[in-house]
Amino acid sequence: MTENVRVRFAPSPTGPLHMGGVRTALFNYLFAKKHNGTFVLRIEDTDQTRYVANAEQYIIDSLDWCQIPFDEGPGRNEKFGPYRQSERKELYKKYADELIAKGWAYYAFDTAEELTAHRNDHEEKGKTFIYNWHNREKLQNSLSLSSEEVTAKIAAGEKFVVRFKSPKDEVLVLQDEIRGEIKIDTNLLDDKVLFKSDGMPTYHLANIVDDHLMEISHVIRGEEWLPSLALHVLLYRAFDWTAPKFAHLPLILKPVGKGKLSKRDGDKLGFPVFPLEYTNETSGDVSRGYKEDGYFAEAFVNMLSLLGWNPGTEQELFSLEELIQSFDLQRVSKSGAKFSPEKTQWFNQQYLQKKSDKELADLYLAILADHTIETDSTYVEKVVGLVKERATFVADFWDLSNFFFVNPSEYDPKASKKQWKEGTPDLMKELVTVIEGIEDFSSENTETKVKEWITAKEIGFGKVMQPLRLSLVGALKGPHLFDIMAMIGKQATINRINNAITTLS
Numbered sequence: 061m062t063e064n065v066r067v068r069f070a071p072s073p074t075g076p077l078h079m080g081g082v083r084t085a086l087f088n089y090l091f092a093k094k095h096n097g098t099f100v101l102r103i104e105d106t107d108q109t110r111y112v113a114n115a116e117q118y119i120i121d122s123l124d125w126c127q128i129p130f131d132e133g134p135g136r137n138e139k140f141g142p143y144r145q146s147e148r149k150e151l152y153k154k155y156a157d158e159l160i161a162k163g164w165a166y167y168a169f170d171t172a173e174e175l176t177a178h179r180n181d182h183e184e185k186g187k188t189f190i191y192n193w194h195n196r197e198k199l200q201n202s203l204s205l206s207s208e209e210v211t212a213k214i215a216a217g218e219k220f221v222v223r224f225k226s227p228k229d230e231v232l233v234l235q236d237e238i239r240g241e242i243k244i245d246t247n248l249l250d251d252k253v254l255f256k257s258d259g260m261p262t263y264h265l266a267n268i269v270d271d272h273l274m275e276i277s278h279v280i281r282g283e284e285w286l287p288s289l290a291l292h293v294l295l296y297r298a299f300d301w302t303a304p305k306f307a308h309l310p311l312i313l314k315p316v317g318k319g320k321l322s323k324r325d326g327d328k329l330g331f332p333v334f335p336l337e338y339t340n341e342t343s344g345d346v347s348r349g350y351k352e353d354g355y356f357a358e359a360f361v362n363m364l365s366l367l368g369w370n371p372g373t374e375q376e377l378f379s380l381e382e383l384i385q386s387f388d389l390q391r392v393s394k395s396g397a398k399f400s401p402e403k404t405q406w407f408n409q410q411y412l413q414k415k416s417d418k419e420l421a422d423l424y425l426a427i428l429a430d431h432t433i434e435t436d437s438t439y440v441e442k443v444v445g446l447v448k449e450r451a452t453f454v455a456d457f458w459d460l461s462n463f464f465f466v467n468p469s470e471y472d473p474k475a476s477k478k479q480w481k482e483g484t485p486d487l488m489k490e491l492v493t494v495i496e497g498i499e500d501f502s503s504e505n506t507e508t509k510v511k512e513w514i515t516a517k518e519i520g521f522g523k524v525m526q527p528l529r530l531s532l533v534g535a536l537k538g539p540h541l542f543d544i545m546a547m548i549g550k551q552a553t554i555n556r557i558n559n560a561i562t563t564l565s
């Protein structure tokens with residue numbers, strides 16, 4: 061690709077960014093980086109009625125957490141700024157005027173009541189009201205009214221919108237980088253509003269004008285915008301501007317059932333749909349986030365990258381750098397991508413295994429502090445090394461390893477009933493003596509010594525090992541028993557066995 065690649069992520073700040081939005085941002089980022097291009101963040105906040113104050117910051121924080129920073133955007137390299145459409149609002153009117161002057165758009169004075177009446181009227185007849193070529197000359201607009209009437213209405217301060225004049229009887233042949241050729245009959249298009257009575261452009265006008273002014277080369281966005289493509293291409297034609305290339309990403313589908321993944325699926329099945337926790341400022345409702353649920357950003361990003369894209373190989377684990385190298389719009393599928401919460405956990409588990417014990421220990425130390433445990437990081441590092449293969453999240457460590465830090469406070473009743481028998485206390489007392497005599501308390505040496513004793517006694521290993529595990533851990537779980545003993549040390553081992561003897565006998 062020799063052209064200068066400039067892509068944009070253009071969210072509307074109407075609430076928290078859904079993971080589908082993050083996927084769109086990610087694909088834009090990967091495409092930009094792959095082609096040494098620029099990734100722009102533009103805030104599309106022209107719809108004042110849906111504006112949510114903390115949403116923009118949420119979007120920026122989410123991109124930061126995912127480590128897919130934008131190169132240009134609000135407060136950053138403002139070469140084509142401002143990047144908030146609300147701060148550009150003066151700019152759009154002249155473009156609406158230009159389209160009117162060229163005959164590609166017209167003033168429409170139909171009131172909301174009149175339009176509702178038309179809609180209802182059509183509905184009664186089992187039809188749908190579409191404002192376009194077939195009726196526009198009968199409605200209240202500058203196509204049906206004389207220019208004197210139009211001027212008078214505007215001078216009298218009557219409210220108007222500007223509508224696009226969709227062409228009649230034309231078959232548009234549109235190109236999508238993912239979907240290929242798409243044919244659209246222009247007679248089916250409605251004359252969309254470009255400019256509203258409140259003096260603000262609609263999404264369509266602002267989006268096209270900004271993509272043009274910001275020199276966007278590729279528009280990569282969600283499939284839900286595909287129905288707008290014809291209008292957008294027509295707008296480029298009307299302005300006599302070169303259109304960017306378009307790529308519409310497939311939907312992210314529910315894990316079970318049909319349709320688009322929604323927040324409700326997350327609530328029902330117990331997974332987050334947002335990257336970060338989000339507090340709704342009006343209702344106070346808190347929505348879960350991947351970050352707060354304990355996911356690593358890299359795992360989340362890796363999982364998202366494979367929702368709709370595939371590398372053409374079996375490889376599933378990709379660093380961000382590898383994703384940049386491998387990403388290709390040609391390998392984005394047309395059909396929806398099913399989201400899997402289990403697979404997402406699998407990614408996290410894989411990334412956790414790849415982290416060093418030191419890195420994980422640092423994260424675990426914070427959890428230990430919450431349990432008011434003071435310990436040193438070398439010890440924690442060793443613990444992490446012993447249990448991490450069974451962990452998916454850092455938060456799993458406590459359950460997997462609390463017995464390295466605290467004495468068991470209770471003993472699993474079922475296991476105790478089964479493993480703590482009549483002869484067990486005497487056996488354990490004898491074991492304490494054996495342990496007392498062990499000088500080198502390394503895992504290997506202790507194991508040899510204890511096993512020698514069991515063999516000499518000619519009893520089954522289970523008779524000793526199971527009650528011993530119960531004494532040290534409080535349950536029949538945990539890593540290699542002699543590793544645990546070596547870690548907690550001789551005295552703690554003896555104390556725990558004695559405690560079990562007192563409590564369980």
Ligand code: GLU
Binds near residue numbers: 072104263282285
């Ligand atoms: N503001 C639109 C959105 O919220 C942008 C769509 C586009 O990328 O053109 O998704």
